[in-house]
Amino acid sequence: MKTFDYIIVGAGTAGAVIASRLTEDENIKVLLLEAGPHFTSIEDTPRDLLDSRAVSVDAHDWHYITQVTPGRDFPYARGKVSGGCSAVNGVISLRGLPQDFRAWAAAGNTGWDWEDILPMYKRIENDIDFGYASYHGSSGKIPIQRFKPDQYSPVVASFKESAMADGYAWVPDHNHPNGYDGVGPIPMNRAGDGSLRVSSSIAYLLDAQSRPNLTIKDRTMVNKVLFSGKQAIGVEVIHADNSVESIFGGEVILSAGTINSPSILLRSGVGPVDDLDRLKIDCVNNLQGVGSNLIDHSLAVVASYPKPGIVNETDDDVQMVIHYTAPGSSHINDMQIYCLGKLGAERFPGADPTRGLMFGTGIVINRPESRGRVTLQSSDPNQQPRIDHRLNSHAEDMRKMVDGVRRGYELLTTGALKDISDGIAVLTDDMVNDTKFIEQYITDRSATIWHAVGTCKMGPATDNHAVVDQYLKVHECTSLRVVDCSIIPDHVSRNPMLTCYAIAERLVDLIRAGH
Ligand SMILES: Cc1cc2nc3c(=O)[nH]c(=O)nc-3n(C[C@H](O)[C@H](O)[C@H](O)COP(=O)(O)OP(=O)(O)OC[C@H]3O[C@@H](n4cnc5c(N)ncnc54)[C@H](O)[C@@H]3O)c2cc1C
Numbered sequence: 001m002k003t004f005d006y007i008i009v010g011a012g013t014a015g016a017v018i019a020s021r022l023t024e025d026e027n028i029k030v031l032l033l034e035a036g037p038h039f040t041s042i043e044d045t046p047r048d049l050l051d052s053r054a055v056s057v058d059a060h061d062w063h064y065i066t067q068v069t070p071g072r073d074f075p076y077a078r079g080k081v082s083g084g085c086s087a088v089n090g091v092i093s094l095r096g097l098p099q100d101f102r103a104w105a106a107a108g109n110t111g112w113d114w115e116d117i118l119p120m121y122k123r124i125e126n127d128i129d130f131g132y133a134s135y136h137g138s139s140g141k142i143p144i145q146r147f148k149p150d151q152y153s154p155v156v157a158s159f160k161e162s163a164m165a166d167g168y169a170w171v172p173d174h175n176h177p178n179g180y181d182g183v184g185p186i187p188m189n190r191a192g193d194g195s196l197r198v199s200s201s202i203a204y205l206l207d208a209q210s211r212p213n214l215t216i217k218d219r220t221m222v223n224k225v226l227f228s229g230k231q232a233i234g235v236e237v238i239h240a241d242n243s244v245e246s247i248f249g250g251e252v253i254l255s256a257g258t259i260n261s262p263s264i265l266l267r268s269g270v271g272p273v274d275d276l277d278r279l280k281i282d283c284v285n286n287l288q289g290v291g292s293n294l295i296d297h298s299l300a301v302v303a304s305y306p307k308p309g310i311v312n313e314t315d316d317d318v319q320m321v322i323h324y325t326a327p328g329s330s331h332i333n334d335m336q337i338y339c340l341g342k343l344g345a346e347r348f349p350g351a352d353p354t355r356g357l358m359f360g361t362g363i364v365i366n367r368p369e370s371r372g373r374v375t376l377q378s379s380d381p382n383q384q385p386r387i388d389h390r391l392n393s394h395a396e397d398m399r400k401m402v403d404g405v406r407r408g409y410e411l412l413t414t415g416a417l418k419d420i421s422d423g424i425a426v427l428t429d430d431m432v433n434d435t436k437f438i439e440q441y442i443t444d445r446s447a448t449i450w451h452a453v454g455t456c457k458m459g460p461a462t463d464n465h466a467v468v469d470q471y472l473k474v475h476e477c478t479s480l481r482v483v484d485c486s487i488i489p490d491h492v493s494r495n496p497m498l499t500c501y502a503i504a505e506r507l508v509d510l511i512r513a514g515h
Helices: 013-022 098-106 114-124 152-165 199-210 257-266 273-278 397-412 415-419 429-434 435-445 497-512
Strands: 003-008 030-033 064-071 072-076 125-127 142-144 182-185 214-217 220-228 231-239 244-254 297-306 318-324 335-343 358-365 373-375 387-389 421-422 480-482
Touching: 003 013, 003 231, 013 030, 013 199, 013 214, 013 497, 030 244, 098 114, 114 125, 114 142, 114 497, 152 182, 152 318, 152 335, 152 397, 152 415, 220 257, 244 257, 257 373, 297 335, 297 397, 297 435, 335 397, 358 397, 397 415, 397 421, 397 429, 397 435, 415 421, 429 435
Parallel strands: 003 030, 003 244, 030 214, 064 387, 125 142, 244 480
Antiparallel strands: 064 072, 182 318, 220 231, 231 244, 297 358, 297 421, 318 335, 335 358, 373 387
């Protein structure tokens, strides 16, 4: 019996947008399923989810572990709450660049070029600083603003000075489509006095949740998609009391994120047949790409002890970033250096904990060649999937990261930043000049900044890694789509949240156009 037109799995960044937009048409009935809790008002939302000044990586989390590099385990945060990662993240709101989407389209993904995506970015945002510009929006649901000079901490003011002395141009708007190299304030999802994080749940669901054609079931985990042949006809869910229910609907949209969307597909029998056989899961669709093509942004930190009184508990973690193009790179603007305004010694092995808070530079590679994988360890939905990031496993990524660490060190040891420094933690000039040493430093310390994409890659059927087509429909299946960060074929040159919103908005347009 068909009760819903769409069953959306995951009320996260993408899922909340799709549910809200589709139910603007009162004739469309949507069921939105979320494994975590859904808070129905700002007043009822826990403080950690509202606080834009700190990530929340424990209280509303899936508590996954990844291997960032072979043998090195690392906690991998994923929001388990309506709003998903947008409810717990660092609120950095950067757009991808035209070059990213040109490549998506050139790979056979018609309808995903920059001209298709720019209107989505504009629709999403209320850019408080640049909303008047032709390439920005001022009436979207996601407020975006940048820190102003009178809000810069001493570290940030010095970072700006050092960066400009090093030749980085001033970039007032890092979301300008030209993607200028240079230093500037980070566009951030901050509302009110700047301290409120506006998640996709707050922005899209609070208004929509009372619509009679939208049903939201929280604390409900989807185990698998139910099929008739290769047609999705519903989902099997596990409720908080462990009872199991089958729910049927017209079309199933997986928006469970880069780790869990491929996991659900695999548990449902969609994936590489050898992997499914190993787990005794009946194969519905032998699709080799499911779980492959995991791409993430790797971070390496250079840390400095501050002179007394420079860093305070109340300082923001990040306010400003440099974008630059790695030497020899075919992608412009493919690297970031964050100004880390406040850094706890406990987050930096080898630092002297008696010397209090530090500051630093955070080097990130945004267009990596390295690829990891998500696989199942078991068909039990309560056992986490195996996540192998393989960060910096490609020699070209390591080369760019080594160059980046040297730049980060240079910034901290010259000019205005040197003036507020009381010495660099762990590293010396000799170490920084030793390429082998820095490679090991990066391997031992690199972390992800939680930007996983790509495990249900969008691409034509001729691409072995492709899982969905340009309408985000799973190849060879019917009534089944994946719509979240997992469909991103190659990483965008910036942090992925805004692109995830854009993907969800684009999907709604595609559905409305009859696809
Ligand atoms: C700590 C942290 C900081 C980050 N900082 C930034 C940042 O500053 N800027 C930026 O651009 N990006 C940032 N990111 C990344 C960005 O937030 C994510 O890439 C993006 O929000 C992911 O959106 P999504 O829709 O793909 O998945 P999610 O937002 O994760 O949504 C998936 C949803 O599905 C639910 N779900 C999963 N499995 C099931 C299941 N089996 N049944 C039912 N529901 C399920 C989840 O609980 C979740 O609500 C950060 C991420 C994290 C974790």
